[in-house]
Amino acid sequence: MKFQEKTIDKKTIFQGQLIDLEEHTVEIFNGQHAKREVIRHAPAVGILAIQDDQIVLVKQYRKAIEKPILEIPAGLVDPGEDLLQAAKRELAEETQLAANDWQELDSFYTSPGFLDEKITIFSSQNIYSLDQAPDQDDDEHIELHYLNHEQAHAAIAQGEICDMKTIYAINQWDIQRLANEKGD
Known part of the structure; x- marks a missing residue:
């Protein structure tokens, strides 16, 4: 070739x-x-978690860009770990939430010109709080945020949401919302 x-x-x-x-x-x-x-x-997962028509986001400081940003919950897949199990674990660790309904949306390479990271995005709905929260990583400070559709798009426009996995997830949320509106 x-x-x-x-x-x-x-x-x-x-x-x-x-x-x-x-x-x-x-x-x-x-x-x-x-x-x-x-x-x-390592491969990674991201979670488009929807609760009461709001997206669940985490705010954390990102050293590479020297600022805190809003992102979907996400994290690395442990060696030998199933992608869905990794998504469930990351949602619990970062948000102290779990979900009853899960769907794999898509997988993509984040920047294949020099990086082999592949991220799989899952959608989760029917969210509920965990009785006992799993331990967070010692080096992470995470704040939980809930944004409606308009607030999420405003956060993108203002640069508070600036990573592609989160922008991609919000676009998938837009597609889901349009499909639901057409089905009504």
Whole structure:
């Protein structure tokens, strides 16, 4: 295939708790060699949690962009963990909530030019509070927020919601709402 690149050599430059960075030497379509930097990242899940026609969001500080943002609950999949179980665990850990109805919406790569992270988005409804909240990660400070449809779109416009998994989830919520309106 003309667009495929053959890896000639690769070396791990950095191994961290969250990511590994590799440098690849590849042979490109014309036979020449090129360098590629690839970040390896565990798979992740995100949860579009809807309660009383409001989206459940978490607000937390993101060091990479130096500001707190509103996001859907999300997190990494543990090795060997089922994606749905990971979504249920992350919703519980970050929000102290659970849900009766779950649906897998979609999976996508966040930035495949250099990163292999794949995130799977789930929709959850019929939300309820947990009697006993699971422990949160020691290094996370999370505030829970509930936004209606208009508030969510205003938060996007104001930059309070600025990550693609959350914007994607809100777009999916828009699609669900339109489908429900047409069905009425």
